Amino acid sequence: MPVLYAPRLAGKARELSGYLTQGYRALGRILSVEPPGIVAYLVAGEDWKRAPRDNARPYPPGLPYFTRSVEPPALVLPEELSTVFTPRTAATLPLTVWHELAHAFLLGREVVRTPAWLAEFVPQAASAAVARRAGLPLEDHLSRIESEPGLTVRGFRGQAGAGDQMSFQNLLLLLGAAALEEFGEGFLQSIFHALWEEDEIVDGERAEELLEDALGQGGREWLVSRPEFQEDPP
Numbered sequence: 001m002p003v004l005y006a007p008r009l010a011g012k013a014r015e016l017s018g019y020l021t022q023g024y025r026a027l028g029r030i031l032s033v034e035p036p037g038i039v040a041y042l043v044a045g046e047d048w049k050r051a052p053r054d055n056a057r058p059y060p061p062g063l064p065y066f067t068r069s070v071e072p073p074a075l076v077l078p079e080e081l082s083t084v085f086t087p088r089t090a091a092t093l094p095l096t097v098w099h100e101l102a103h104a105f106l107l108g109r110e111v112v113r114t115p116a117w118l119a120e121f122v123p124q125a126a127s128a129a130v131a132r133r134a135g136l137p138l139e140d141h142l143s144r145i146e147s148e149p150g151l152t153v154r155g156f157r158g159q160a161g162a163g164d165q166m167s168f169q170n171l172l173l174l175l176g177a178a179a180l181e182e183f184g185e186g187f188l189q190s191i192f193h194a195l196w197e198e199d200e201i202v203d204g205e206r207a208e209e210l211l212e213d214a215l216g217q218g219g220r221e222w223l224v225s226r227p228e229f230q231e232d233p234p
């Protein structure tokens with residue numbers, strides 16, 4: 001996967017290129033699909049406002065994203081990750097890169113709108129699956145996540161401060177890692193394909209059904225038993 005960067009960022013580009021190659025290969029295998037034709041821009045702080053994006057206004061600095069506003073579509077990666085990303089461990093950067101890469105794989109085909117928890121659960125679980133394949137130990141990272149931040153993934157409504165957004169993403173990472181432990185990585189292929197096949201907007205009830213079916217036998221019981229998935233925070 002090509003990485004474009006300012007000359008002074010050559011070292012960082014090499015590091016990111018390693019994560020991108022790992023993620024690109026692993027996701028292609030996990031999902032059994034032809035990887036999408038995409039590139040990555042590693043953007044220096046001073047160039048952030050000029051990075052390609054979907055909206056007219058620049059995005060907050062330090063937040064990676066995927067955009068189809070250029071051809072080929074691109075992952076836009078900041079020189080430095082925003083301090084919003086927590087916990088800070090050796091896994092933070094690769095997980096963040098693989099999360100965006102998983103969005104890119106999913107958006108390689110048309111997808112309908114889904115509730116936020118499912119739209120973000122899928123890339124979080126996929127990034128944890130890549131970490132497992134890459135032999136990146138996640139225990140330390142996961143153990144630093146606040147598991148009762150006062151919100152649950154289903155109760156979360158998109159518009160929130162950066163702190164709550166991070167708590168939401170971290171709960172989904174815990175849920176994704178737990179699903180991989182319990183069911184193995186096969187459910188990822190099922191959920192990606194299920195989302196590609198949906199042609200109506202997915203509501204909350206349908207989203208649960210899709211994930212339960214993808215998890216397979218015992219999926220429903222497991223999902224409703226998970227603390228992250230309750231209606232209200234503990």
Ligand SMILES: [Zn+2]
Pocket residue numbers: 099103120123
């Ligand atoms: Zn995301």
